[in-house]
Amino acid sequence: MRYAFSKRVRHLQSSAVRDILKVVGNGDVISFAGGLPADDLFPVEAIEQAFSRAFASGTKALQYIETEGYAPLRELVVERMSRKDITGFTANDVLLTTGSQQAIDLFSRVMFSPGDIVLTEDPTYLAALQVFQSYEAEAVAVESDxxxxxxxxxxxxxxxxxxxxxxxxPTFSNPAGKVWSLERRRMLVRLAHKYNCLILEDDPYGDIQFNQNETYTPIAALDDGSRVLYTSTFSKTAVPALRTGWIVGPFQVIRMMAQAKQANDLHSNSLSQQAIYQLCTHFDFDGHIQGVTNLYRQRRDVMVDCIRQSNLPNAHFVEPKGGMFLWIELDERVNTTSMLTEAVKKGVAYVPGAPFYAGVPKTNTMRLNFTHATDEEIKKGIHLLSDVFSHTDDQVKTVI
Amino acid sequence: MRYAFSKRVRHLQSSAVRDILKVVGNGDVISFAGGLPADDLFPVEAIEQAFSRAFASGTKALQYIETEGYAPLRELVVERMSRKDITGFTANDVLLTTGSQQAIDLFSRVMFSPGDIVLTEDPTYLAALQVFQSYEAEAVAVESDxxxxxxxxxxxxxxxxxxxxxxxxPTFSNPAGKVWSLERRRMLVRLAHKYNCLILEDDPYGDIQFNQNETYTPIAALDDGSRVLYTSTFSKTAVPALRTGWIVGPFQVIRMMAQAKQANDLHSNSLSQQAIYQLCTHFDFDGHIQGVTNLYRQRRDVMVDCIRQSNLPNAHFVEPKGGMFLWIELDERVNTTSMLTEAVKKGVAYVPGAPFYAGVPKTNTMRLNFTHATDEEIKKGIHLLSDVFSHTDDQVKTVI
Known part of the structure; x- marks a missing residue:
């Protein structure tokens, strides 16, 4: 039987990322595909203790709460934001969400009417493009360096x-692993004010910073509090399964998002919000983030070294200063999308770059995650990748 | 500053339910307003043990999972559904959601283009009407008895x-506390097939059944698997804070909803899904539901007795056979919305009936929750309500 789906989802197809994750989860493939944090560093014991503390407050820990989320965690978010120079906000200006993905979704829901334009980097976060598309907004790529x-x-x-x-x-971007300069951040805020435009700053990776001597001021810290919505998550620094993210910004927008969230799911998982609060207040969470960062820096180094020594044809990349991703541009004749099946067959997975583009896709690009595989897996995986792509001349001939 | 919100949310206002919950949470008011289960029966210890079991599987319990949700819980849902004669589905036909609210939202997202019609009962679940409205679908009330x-x-x-x-x-409805007859259920399925229309069966209360000798067959059990989407939740039978609901139905629709969910929040809280699975497999969950049902039946009896003995003017209601709500129609001259402030001042809260209507609202109606207040509170609360409304003649004069 045929179902008459809504106009907004008729374009929807299972995303490349998702299909790959499904394939890769089943076998012995070394995966650089998913945006998975390193399981081995998950603070399982500390999280279990945090849950025990949450349970200690008894039945009220398990009842419905207000849509905005567990108030003490919203206050803690305000405090953590102020350490990044994002100030002038109170717990009322914070909405707790099911990961920062839901923050992007709710923002889009309250902002975009069909045909509205949203400017993006190119490439940019794939699942944000999917959100914009699902609200029939048009993503337009801005030239970047x-x-x-x-x-x-x-x-x-x-x-x-x-x-x-x-x-x-702007900070250790997904997928490009890039950092905006301070000048460009200032320029962005200035132009947003001049043209009465909002900025949605998506910062899931900002805390995973490899060079502690540098400072990357969030764009929200450069604004007067009226134009920037800032979203982040505990998924990369604590664990993904608790699905706890937040968004902070102008109260009018946050309030409207809370009303949309009420229709969407009434509220997010509040026991997890309480556990995250307990984790942040009874555990050296910043020390933990430092440990995660150290491991990720080491894995980045291994991957960068391997790529430099590899036969990947004309590989061009910028060494990521943080985050979880390394973005490679290969020989122009390479098509990473069509080569993916071959790569997975050989035992290595990546995300082809094309779906990350709002504009004309560069089909010779790919996103590599360097945080989930071990050093040994990274070495073996890059070797396999190199093997897949080193015969580019032959492949091109075959395709022709 | 003025923000240019999307067309779909310009109508959005903080709902009556929500505003009342906020007021009532702060004071000594006896609340019949929220749809809150009884905290005192929450199986805190069993849930804590269920979490311990989930944690025992180590770091993988805390990683990202597939959008559809934790597979063993989806299988368990299939098994629980089959006990209600909803058969022919596999775990692939189940989507785990953040409460059944998100199931209603995602269904609407993939189904409704602006201007599409959805038929509803009148009155019906307020937050479903809000969802339909947020996707610019038009809810049209069908006459009911x-x-x-x-x-x-x-x-x-x-x-x-x-x-x-x-x-x-159809079963112990929110807000009307009503049960559809089997004949009407069959009629609904027959007409849905005849006119090629889907049915969204929302059944959060079906397990809370006061008379075990009666049988209320779900509408999904009367269908061939092509027309009915059935949604329910663990919020009323276990606890709300874990925000775990599900929807089961035709795979094509479920798959499209999963794709929409990927954009919405990637996936729901998976640790809680694992804990719910452990709760259902290592704890007498059905026995627990029976205990909850027994308490709620007793509280319903107290409330029904109190209302019958009260001076509520021309109170008309149907004794609920299950669920959490009792719906009262008062003297036609009473306006429950305008009287709410007065009632809260006197120390009792309810939800005015008007917002539950898709069609012309009956302003002399109200929804009373009988599950959260204790017997003593119910007695006192109905006495206060009676006090507020017993001077209807005077009030009407004042208003004129």
Missing amino acids: DEGMIEEDLEAKLRNLRPKCIYVV | DEGMIEEDLEAKLRNLRPKCIYVV
Whole structure:
């Protein structure tokens, strides 16, 4: 039987990331595909203790709560935000969500009418593009270099397209592993004010910073509190399964998002919110983040070394200064999408770069996650990848 | 500053339920307002043990999982559904959600384009109406009596309006506390097939059944598996804080909803899904539900007795055979919305009936929850309510 789905989802197809995760979960494939944190560092015992503490408050820990989320955790988020110079907000300006994914979704739900424009980097976070598309907003790519969006192109698009919002992942981006310079961040805020546009700053990776001597000021810290919505999550620093993220920003927008969230799911898992609060207050959470960061830095180093020594054809990449991803551009003739099946057959998985583009995709790109595989797996996996792509000339001939 | 919100949320206002919950949470008011289960029966210890069992599987309990949710719990749901004669489905036809609220939301997201029609009972679940509205679908009320929708009106509306879906809460409904007869359930399925329309059966209360000698066959059990989506939750039988619900139905629709869910939040809290699975397999969950049902039956009896002995003007109600709500119609001149502030001032809260209507609201109605307050509170609360409304003649004069 045929079901008459809504206009907004007729384009929906199972995403590449998702299909790959499904394949890869089943076999012996070394996966650089998923955005998975390293399981071996999950603070299982500390989290279990945090749950015990939450349970100690008895039955009220298990009742319905307000849509905005567990108030003490919202207060703690305000405090953690102020350490990043994001100030002037109270717990009322914070909405707890089911991962930062839900924050992007609810923001889009309250902001975008069909046909509205959202400006993005190119490439940008795939699942954000899917959200924008599901609300029938049009994502338009702004030209960027290694420092962020390019002012001329951004201003032209702000002037001509009158977008509702600019969506950016400015610190250790997914997928490109890039960091915006301070100048570009300032420029972004200035232009957003000039053209009366909101900024959605997506920062799930900001705490995973490899060089502690550098400072990457969040864009929200450069604003007067009226134009930037900042979202992040405990999924990468604590664990994903608790699905606890947050968004902070202008109260009017947060309030509208809370009302939309009430229709979406009434509220997120509040026992986990209480456990995360207990984790942050009774466990050296910042020390834990440092440990995670140290391991990820080491794994990045291993991956970078392996790639440099590999036969990957004309591999170009910027060494990530944090986060979880390394973005590679290969020889122009390579098509990473069509080669994926071959790679998985040989025992290694990645995410092809094409779906991350709002504009014209570069089909010779791929995203590699360096946080989930062990050093040995990284060495073996890059070797396999190199093997898959080193015969580019032959492959190109075959395709022709 | 003014924010340009999307068309779909411009109508959104904080709901009556929500505002009342906020007020009532702060004071000494006896609340019949929220849909809160009785905290004192929460199986805190069993849930804590269930979490311990989930933690015992180590770090993998805390990693990302597939969007559809923890597979063993989906299998368990299939088994529990088959006990209700909902058969022919596998774990692939089940999507785990953040409460059944998210199931209603995702179903609406993949089904309704702006202007699409959804038929509902009148009154019906307030937060479902909010979801339909947020996707710009139009809810149209079908005439009902104590046995369910009336065939003539339903068929006329199916023929003339060509709705996408009929939304029903057929067993111990929220807000009306009503049960559909088997004949009406069969009639609904027959007409849905005849007019190629889907049915969304919302059944959060079906397990809380006061008279064990009666049988209320779910509508999904009367279908061939192609037309009915059935959603329920562990929020009322276990606890709300774990936000674990499910929806089961035709695979094509479930798959599309899973894709929409991927954009919405990637997946729901998976640690809680594992804990619920452990709870159901290592704890006498059905015995627990029986205990909850016994208490709720007793509280219903107390409330029914109190109302019968009260001075509530021309109170008309049907004694609920299960669930959590009692619906009262008062003297036609009473306006429960305008009287709410007065009632809360006197120390008792309820939900005014008007927002539950898709059609013309009856402003002399109210929803009373009988599961959260103790016997003593119920007695005192109904006495206070009676006090608020017993001077209807005076009030009407004042208003005139």
